[in-house]
Amino acid sequence: MxxxxxxxxxxxxxxxxxxxxxxxxxxxxxxxxxxxxxxxxxxxxxxxxxxxxxxxxxxxxxxxxxxxxxxxxxxxxxxxxxxxxxxxxxxxxxxxxxxxxxxxxxxxxxxxxxxxxxxxxxxxxxxxxxxxxxxxxxxxxxxxxxxxxxxxxxxxxxxxxxAGITTYAPLRRYGVGDGTKVGVIGMGGLGHVAVKIAAALGAEVSVLSRTDAKRSDGEQFGATAYHATEDESVFDDLQGHFDLLLNTVGDAVDLDAFLGTLGRGGTMVNLGAPSDSLDVGAFSLLTMRRSVAGSMVGGLPETQEMLDFCAEHGITxxxxxxxxxxxxxxxxxxxxxxxxxxxxxxxxxxxxx
CATH class of the missing domain: 3.90.180.10 (Medium-chain alcohol dehydrogenases, catalytic domain)
Incomplete structure (x- = not known):
């Protein structure tokens, strides 16, 4: 029936x-x-x-x-x-x-x-x-x-x-907590949730968006800094700054430029799925022992954990x-x-x- x-x-x-x-x-x-x-x-x-x-x-x-x-x-x-x-x-x-x-x-x-x-x-x-x-x-x-x-x-x-579990899973996997410096690339449907969750975990959260258009929203969501990457000097100013980058953008980005903003042992986690291949220079990885990783949502126990965490912190x-x-x-x-x-x-x- x-x-x-x-x-x-x-x-x-x-x-x-x-x-x-x-x-x-x-x-x-x-x-x-x-x-x-x-x-x-x-x-x-x-x-x-x-x-x-x-x-x-x-x-x-x-x-x-x-x-x-x-x-x-x-x-x-x-x-x-x-x-x-x-x-x-x-x-x-x-x-x-x-x-x-x-x-x-x-x-x-x-x-x-x-x-x-x-x-x-x-x-x-x-x-x-x-x-x-x-x-x-x-x-x-x-x-x-x-x-x-x-x-x-x-x-x-x-x-x-x-969007919640997709961003929560890598934040937890890479040990984000008090004082961790996290950069969120893109602040759309995924990125804005990433900002909220990373801030609730105690991280210093920076938004890396193409323009300044969403600056006030980013600050409201818990970002401590906001950088418009259409100004290429941003990449020089942020050299070696972050412990973790979450790339939430669905299109290809200049991975080498963003990798330069990671400190020693830092990781860039790709959450979007662009149709084009991801291109990265070897020295962007060798220098400062940087890594590029991927993450695909999370399992059922972690999804429940994420919901409980977000409810506790008033995150929607x-x-x-x-x-x-x-x-x-x-x-x-x-x-x-x-x-x-x-x-x-x-x-x-x-x-x-």
Whole structure:
């Protein structure tokens, strides 16, 4: 027995979204049915819906930043109850048996993690994401929304299911704390959350943005310094300054210039996924023992840890709440950098007449 719900779907690459009827599976013993309230728009959704990375599965219902309320649970579910406020991020299944899964890093599952949408599950069925009235998810991949958040906060909590864990994971992995000097390259949907979390961890946070346009916002989010990199003298002034750089930009940047701002043993972590190759000179790395690394979201235990940390420190994403009929326009706005700072869909508007 399946349940039919309203959803936004794009029939082919770069096509406009349509409201369709989507079938959600009946519950298995370990499944949770969620009535979705909010669905964030991530730049990854745009890459996928426009098939810019290839291998997109159409028709496609995107959305991997999901917040809602539990409507029903399977017979063996013990951690979630009807009425609980919950979230779902980038993944909805993995083998749970390989070394990565046992270590709580399901994103690196040896059998292949199942993405929340445009992915095939182990049963061969295609997954459909959060631009929908409901979703059914294996209980392990459902996280609890902490009590510290009021219901009015939940739209801003939604992007944390991707942007939050994507930035929190490397900040924790590289030991960011009191006095650590962190540079955040770009202050868009990812970058503004990175500033907030790094500041809450006690870091001295600097924003490295192309222009001064977002200076006041950066300072409000907790940055102690803001540098407009269109002035190339910035790179000379900041030589050897940072312990850690988070590159949140989705396009290629001059890695050699930014690497020069790292001190001895410093690391630049790439969070964006530009289509072009990353080019770096060997001496940018050899000098001062610098490193370039990558980081891909985080596992389920760390996602819950991130939400608990953000709730404790009053951190939400800064969002623009939109209706379902605005999604096409907002895809263009996200690409153009015209959203401050994440767009979140009010899912109640998907089925509204």
């Amino acid at each position: 399946t349940t039919t719900v309203a959803a936004l779907s794009t029939p082919k690459a770069s096509a406009h979204f349509e409201t369709v009827e989507l079938e959600r599976r009946d519950l298995g013993a370990h499944d949770v049915r969620i009535e979705i309230r909010w669905a964030g728009i991530c730049h990854t959704d745009i890459h996928q819906a426009r098939d810019e990375w290839g291998q997109g599965i159409f028709p496609m219902t995107p959305g991997h930043e999901i917040v809602g309320v539990v409507a029903e649970v399977g017979s063996d579910v013990t951690d979630h109850r009807v009425g609980d406020r919950v979230g779902v991020g980038c993944f909805v299944d993995s083998c749970l048996e390989c070394e990565a899964c046992r270590d709580g890093e399901e994103q690196f599952c040896a059998q292949g993690v199942v993405q929340t949408y445009s992915s095939k599950g182990y049963d061969g069925e295609v997954t459909y994401g959060g631009y929908s009235e409901q979703v059914v998810v294996r209980d392990h991949f459902v996280v609890a929304i902490p009590d510290g958040y009021a219901d009015d906060d939940l739209a801003g909590v939604t992007p944390l299911l991707c 994403a800064t969002v623009e709440v939109i209706a379902a009929d605005q999604v096409d326009d907002y895809y263009d706005k996200v690409v153009d950098g015209d959203v401050r700072y994440r767009a979140v869909i009010d899912v109640a508007t998907i089925g509204a007449k």
